[in-house]
Amino acid sequence: MQDQDKGSEIKTKPSKTRNLFGFFAFAFTVIAVTLSLFQLYSAGIQPFSAIYQRCIHITLIMTLAFLLFPATKKASRQKQDIYFYIDLLLIALVFLVGGYIIFYYGEIIERQGDWTTIDVIFGLVTTFLVIEACRRTIGWVMVIICLSFIVYAYFGPYMPEFFAHKGYSLERIFTLLYLTTEGIYGLPLGVAATFVFIFVLFGSFLQKTGGGDFFINLAYALTGRMTGGPAKTAVLASGFMGSVSGSAIGNVVTTGSFTIPMMKKLGYKPHIAGAVEAAASTGGQLMPPIMGAGAFLMAEFTNTSYLYIIKVALIPAIMYYVTVLFFVHFEAKKMGFLGLPGDQLPRIGETLKNGLHFLIPLGILIYVLVRNFSPMMAGFVAVVATFLAAMIRKRSRLSLRDVIDALALGGKNAITVSAACAAAGIIVGMVSLTGMGLKFSSMVVSISGGVPLIAIILIGLASLVLGMGLPVTASYIVLVILAGPALIEMGVALITAHMIVFWYSQDANVTPPVALASFAAAGVAGANPMRCAFSSWKIAKGLYIIPIIMAYQPLLLNGPFWEVVRTIVFSTLGLIAFTAFLEAYLFHRTNIIEWIFMGVAAFLLLLPSLYTDLIGVVLFFGVIFTQKLIWKEEWNGLPGLQLSKKNLADAFQGRLKVS
Structure with missing residues (x-):
């Protein structure tokens, strides 16, 4: 009963977002659709230079963030109060500082190093806006980390001897963050503004056309009759959905809305049903081809082809799902749970007949990637292929309203990851400016005595701490720029080091006390959030073991x-x-x-x-x-x-x- 009460609390707590209506709901849709169309245009028709691509992207993203996410819990979600008008002022500032880059960047480049007062002030304002957007969408942890790095850059001479440096002026700090591609408009935002967004949009179109339902029904048809069938369906469906969405929470709220009630009906306790879904959905960020933003970031950080990243990531991801499947199987056998009767399951033949055309975009996506097209072009082709494939069957055909909804959904779904990547640019910029990464790596090497296993354990512990307040993308970026070089210095291969850090960063989804995917699953299951989180943490133990195997054995196809x-x-x-x-x-x-x-x-x-x-x-x-x-x-x-x-x-x- 207590579990149900806690679940009710989760469902009824105030929404994190505003309920927009009237003109502002229309404005939000127009901006989100404009963002999606801009991304499609730049991906498949006319690419933009890095600074313009990233500036336009984050300008529209921050506009959406300030419209959708209110400043405080006190701010009304239903009406236009004082907080709403403050947010309109912030949006005006967003367009001011964004427009300055877009219209005057040529002049800015010509006077590089000879910065004006306006340059510095706008740099300060932009940094504030990015951090504020990050606070609203992600929370205080990322904000504190960003501010700590800025303080570290400014007060370098006063730091402990090991971490001390000469220190940098506010002019140097804010102009680097605002007017170069080494700060806010750096690599993390570049990945979010190109590869990540186009695949988020691909997932939105797949969801809108009914492709998500097809993958869930296919999973039911394949596993529903087995021992613990609904739980195995959750694992398989999350693998299918995760391979294209790359979002753990997205998986939970889509596949979980079907699988969790079925698991409870079979006899699974609510917190176990939610935990299975959360652990399985976490694998969505590990399973190619999308892997959240991780695959794209890794390809850029390591200067490796995206196709190679997804090739070496496939086997470890499958092994993770095998681990979760066997946990589900043993739990079902232990509790005596059988599969569902055939009359409660979709027929596999009928399921394939109704949804086989949804495999066409995935096939085209894989083909285009194998042909060595850029991920942006591959994503563009996949979006177009999804739209055209949906036209084959009447039930999946999109109306103009559906297309607009899909475009708007793509813009909305990208807000959090883009805000996180923009804020991560602040960290990357300050680490690059101060040399903090080398100092931190030296410390890890010193503490571990040069033993990779000890260093990996330290990184795992660091991921536990970061995972309590950061989403996966931000956690990966912070860990890899600080601790990644330490592993490489100890002889761990570049790709392997990045893959280890990326896997450990997944703890952001299942680590108590702030396990976002687990809490989302607890809400669907009506379970105690902490019991659900600890159970999913147990089920997802493959996250800790498989990276160690990567370090010591050729799991990433890097051997005979x-x-x-x-x-x-x-x-x-x-x-x-x-x-x-x-x-x-x-x-x-x-x-x-x-x-x-x-x-x-x-x-x-x-x-x-x-x-x-x-x-x-x-x-x-x-x-x-x-x-x-x-x-x-x-x-x-x-x-x-x-x-x-x-x-x-x-x-x-x-x-x-x-x-």
């Missing part, structure tokens, strides 16, 4: 073929064994001896040695043997077995029924 195959096979067995160890269940509940053997098997299978792998396999299959052949719910004997009844009873805790 058979070595890669061995790593994939034995590591997957190790993850399954680890899940069985956590759940104390395989085919039946494990006794203490089996449980210990399973834990040892998991540990050995995850070590980077063929010898330990072989010993681990023997232990793992030994437990399978005892569970399947030696003891069952009813003991029927085993020919040739030379064990006394007393030995068996002692060994298996008296759980055998000896005839």
Whole structure:
């Protein structure tokens, strides 16, 4: 009852956004549609130079943010109060400082280094606007981090000796942030204003045409009859949806609205149903081709092709989902949950017949990427292909109103990630200016003694702290610019170091006390938010193990073929064994001896040695043997077995029924 009460509190708490109506609702839609059309135009027809692309993008994004997100909890969500008119003033400032860049950037470049008072003032105003937009959309943690780095840049001479530097004037700080591509208009915003937005728009069109429903129904048809079917459907549907949306919370509110009630109906406790959905949805940011903003940021940071990033990311993502699937399976077997009857599930033939055309855009997207087109062009083609594919069937055909809604939804969905990336540009700029990244990396190397495993554990702990208040994209950027170089200095490959940091940054979705995806799932499930968060944290333990495998074994296809195959096979067995160890269940509940053997098997299978792998396999299959052949719910004997009844009873805790 308490869980339900807590769930009700979540559902009824005041909305974070305004309920716009009348002229301002119309204005919001026009601006969001304009942003989407601008992004489509620049992606597929006429690219803009970096500074103009990023400036126009963030100008429209901040306008949407100040219209939609009020300044305080006291501000009205329903009417135009004093806070609303203050926000209109902020929007005017947004257009003023944005217009200054757009119309006068040629002159600004000519006098580079000889900054005017207007340059400095507008730099200060822009920094304030970006931080304020970030505060409203993300929260105070990112704001505090940004301000801390600005303070660090200014008061460098007064810092502790290890972190001290010469210090920089306010003029230098704010002009770097505002008038160059090394600050607010830097790489993170560049990724958000190009690759990320176009794929967010792709997801919006797929959602509007009914493609999301098709993937959910397909998952139901494939897994619904299995043991724990609805939970496996949640995992599979989140994998399908996550592969194109790349948003954990987006997955929770779309697939979760179907899968969580079905899991509860089958008998799963509300907090477990929500936890399964949150953990599965977190995998959406790991699964190619979209991976949230991560794949695009990683490609830019490492100067690597986007196609290569998604190629090496695929196998670890699948392994993560295998871990979640086996957790769901063991939980269902332990609780005695069967699948759903066939008459409650969509037929796979009918599902494919009604939605097969939604696979066309995905196929075209993959083809265009393989042909080495830019991700922007690939996203543009995918959006157009989705629109055209939807026209094939009457039920998915888009009207003009639907197209406008999809364009507006794309603009709205991009607000948070773009605000986070703009604020992250402040951090990147200050780190670059002061050399903080090298100092921090040196500290990590010193503390870890040059041992990569210790450094990875430190990064994991840092991700826990950052994950309590930052979204995934921001957490990844902060971690990778501070700690990434330390891993590289210890001999970890560039791509591997970035992938490790990116995986650990996913904790932002499932880490208590601020686990956004888990809380969203708790709201849908009517569960206690903290119980849901801790349960999803447990289910998502693959987030911690798989990055360590990446560091010590060729999981990212960075080794000889058979070595890669061995790593994939034995590591997957190790993850399954680890899940069985956590759940104390395989085919039946494990006794203490089996449980210990399973834990040892998991540990050995995850070590980077063929010898330990072989010993681990023997232990793992030994437990399978005892569970399947030696003891069952009813003991029927085993020919040739030379064990006394007393030995068996002692060994298996008296759980055998000896005839």
